[in-house]
């Protein structure tokens with residue numbers, strides 16, 4: 460499944476966040492979305508999932524405008540891994556993932572959902588969360604919550620996965636495992652993936668394309684070796700650094716030296 464963003468503009472109240480954003484993600488692509496804190500990455504993912512409405516511009520799902528598709532049809536095609544889990548007291552990991560399997564049924568979906576189903580169990584297993592299945596959400600560590608978020612997205616079996624910081628809170632090993640899993644899912648099931656990643660080295664190693672957002676627009680869009688440059692580090696991330704080629708993986712790696720310019724006013 461493909462997803463296309465055309466000339467998208469979005470503001471929260473009077474604050475313009477995105478202007479004239481164009482982005483085409485073809486079926487089976489793995490795109491990493493990068494940019495500084497507050498550059499609009501999560502907002503763009505929400506617009507791509509139809510969870511926010513653009514001020515102008517269009518999002519097309521397999522060539523059809525999102526606005527022409529019923530919410531249920533979008534939910535069957537697009538799963539979003541949000542930055543946080545919904546704060547639902549008393550819910551276990553398995554119950555949450557099950558509930559996510561029935562997004563079109565709304566908050567009362569659990570009343571109709573079975574206690575277990577095969578896809579939920581598979582998603583828990585794939586994401587290494589089976590041992591967490593009976594734990595209450597509010598007792599999980601950051602990394603465990605992250606696995607649960609991923610299981611929730613994977614269980615929906617959509618053609619498109621939009622992942623907002625899938626590696627946040629994970630230790631180095633689990634970061635690699637999650638990104639490898641996403642890459643494998645994509646290869647095995649032909650999923651289309653857009654993932655917000657802060658770690659540029661990971662973006663370069665796991666995605667085929669990197670899209671860098673800066674000041675509300677797409678600053679760069681292309682293969683990692685073309686996008687990850689010292690100029691990107693300076694212009695988009697306000698740091699000075701060198702970019703070398705990883706001898707083993709053949710992908711760019713950043714060696715950051717220091718911050719440049721004035722102290723950043725973090726938009727968080």
Ligand SMILES: Nc1ncnc2c1ncn2[C@@H]1O[C@H](COP(=O)(O)OP(=O)(O)OP(=O)(O)O)[C@@H](O)[C@H]1O
Pocket residue numbers: 471476494495496497498499500501502503726727
């Ligand atoms: N619901 C909201 N209401 C008002 N402003 C918002 C809202 N959500 C986000 N913003 C603002 O919009 C801008 C973009 O936010 P967004 O979360 O899309 O950035 P991001 O690139 O994902 O950031 P980060 O890397 O910190 O997660 C920020 O300045 C943020 O404060």
